Amino acid sequence: MREPATFLASAAFTIFTTGCTIIAHELSADLRGLLVAVTGHHWLSVSALAAALFVTSSLLLAGSESIRRTLKAEDIALWSRVLMAVTMFMTLGCLMVYTIHYISG
Amino acid sequence: MPDIIAGLALLLVISGIAAIYHQSWTVHAIVAVIALALAIYASATGAMLKGRIKGSSTDVFWLHRRIGVSLGAFVLGSIIYGIWIRLQHADPILSSVHGRLGLIILIGMVLQIVPSLVKKDRTAYRGLHMVLGYLLPAILVIDSAWGLHIGVLSETKYLVLAHSISGGLAALAFVWIILETMYPTEMGLGRARIASFAASLLVIAGCWIAGGYNYLTDYGSNVKPAILAGGYPWAHQILMEAKEHVFIFLPIIALSLSLTIYYLDDDRFAGDRRYRRAIAEIACMALLLVLLMFLMGAIVSKAGNTGLEA
Numbered sequence: 001m002r003e004p005a006t007f008l009a010s011a012a013f014t015i016f017t018t019g020c021t022i023i024a025h026e027l028s029a030d031l032r033g034l035l036v037a038v039t040g041h042h043w044l045s046v047s048a049l050a051a052a053l054f055v056t057s058s059l060l061l062a063g064s065e066s067i068r069r070t071l072k073a074e075d076i077a078l079w080s081r082v083l084m085a086v087t088m089f090m091t092l093g094c095l096m097v098y099t100i101h102y103i104s105g
Numbered sequence: 106m107p108d109i110i111a112g113l114a115l116l117l118v119i120s121g122i123a124a125i126y127h128q129s130w131t132v133h134a135i136v137a138v139i140a141l142a143l144a145i146y147a148s149a150t151g152a153m154l155k156g157r158i159k160g161s162s163t164d165v166f167w168l169h170r171r172i173g174v175s176l177g178a179f180v181l182g183s184i185i186y187g188i189w190i191r192l193q194h195a196d197p198i199l200s201s202v203h204g205r206l207g208l209i210i211l212i213g214m215v216l217q218i219v220p221s222l223v224k225k226d227r228t229a230y231r232g233l234h235m236v237l238g239y240l241l242p243a244i245l246v247i248d249s250a251w252g253l254h255i256g257v258l259s260e261t262k263y264l265v266l267a268h269s270i271s272g273g274l275a276a277l278a279f280v281w282i283i284l285e286t287m288y289p290t291e292m293g294l295g296r297a298r299i300a301s302f303a304a305s306l307l308v309i310a311g312c313w314i315a316g317g318y319n320y321l322t323d324y325g326s327n328v329k330p331a332i333l334a335g336g337y338p339w340a341h342q343i344l345m346e347a348k349e350h351v352f353i354f355l356p357i358i359a360l361s362l363s364l365t366i367y368y369l370d371d372d373r374f375a376g377d378r379r380y381r382r383a384i385a386e387i388a389c390m391a392l393l394l395v396l397l398m399f400l401m402g403a404i405v406s407k408a409g410n411t412g413l414e415a
Binding site: 018076 | 380
């Protein structure tokens with residue numbers, strides 16, 4: 001049986017990893033170059049990465065009971081809060097990085 | 106009678122504001138957004154009256170009627186405002202899709218309010234009242250997005266328009282999910298599933314793919330250089346850069362919400378408050394993100410338009 005909360009856990013993991021990649025590619029020209037080289041545009045690569053991460057982590061969590069138990073992936077109250085916190089943190093993080101980038105010229 | 110007088114007074118106030126700020130489409134947009142919020146509230150109280158969602162208020166009928174009359178005043182006020190603006194520019198009133206949609210909304214509003222106030226036996230009329238009641242918020246969203254698009258860009262870019270209309274309708278679907286979880290009934294889970302699928306489809310196809318295509322094909326080569334050369338380079342360097350990346354979170358959230366609701370069973374939806382609360386929280390966050398993207402998009406479009414005109 002698929003536990004509804006596992007998809008929120010997958011989303012939290014995906015957004016955290018994608019958010020870190022976004023911030024990192026803004027700070028590192030090498031990573032940005034690598035992302036451009038993969039699909040031709042960094043935005044497309046980040047989009048594809050997010051989609052792939054969500055599908056993979058959802059399948060992994062749905063398939064393994066031990067991972068679900070370790071992460072308490074069935075606790076919907078916990079994972080909804082984690083997802084909200086991660087999303088807000090990463091949104092503010094991205095805004096801050098671009099603001100600092102703009103101010104520093 | 107007091108409701109009608111209150112509605113007419115409200116209409117008078119809006120017309121007065123229109124007379125003072127007749128050059129500003131922003132105030133027209135604010136009046137339309139208030140009308141949209143009232144339309145959603147009226148639909149929710151209508152659903153409570155029919156028992157589709159559980160109501161907490163004791164006199165829902167009174168509330169529904171009062172909101173309906175206020176909504177009528179705001180819709181009529183918004184249309185008068187729109188006509189006023191068009192006349193200032195000596196433009197034909199019904200030449201645009203925005204104007205024609207406004208007329209459809211006005212006709213719909215008249216069909217909603219007048220028979221409800223005049224007829225005592227509304228049994229035969231309830232079906233049409235219900236259909237129009239649920240259709241009006243959706244048409245209002247489309248018309249508001251269309252109006253905002255014209256106001257900001259002064260021209261019609263259909264891909265950008267489809268992108269913003271999809272966002273507006275997705276926001277409406279998230280509101281629907283929030284209402285179903287706040288006031289749960291037997292059929293609520295099924296309807297929340299439909300709303301979540303609609304939200305996912307709109308966010309992925311309308312916002313992600315259409316918006317992404319526009320960003321890759323038009324924005325980078327035409328709009329971005331104009332913004333950077335104009336007076337508001339921060340609109341691209343901060344807002345658009347953040348928007349294009351933060352936006353990627355939204356389809357993931359919409360999809361996870363859809364899957365969570367899809368795999369939820371009736372017992373847990375109806376019996377366990379934690380599940381409904383979690384869904385409502387995630388839907389609220391998705392709604393806030395959509396509204397944030399909408400605001401950022403409007404500012405970026407305005408900066409792009411200013412840059413292109415310069």
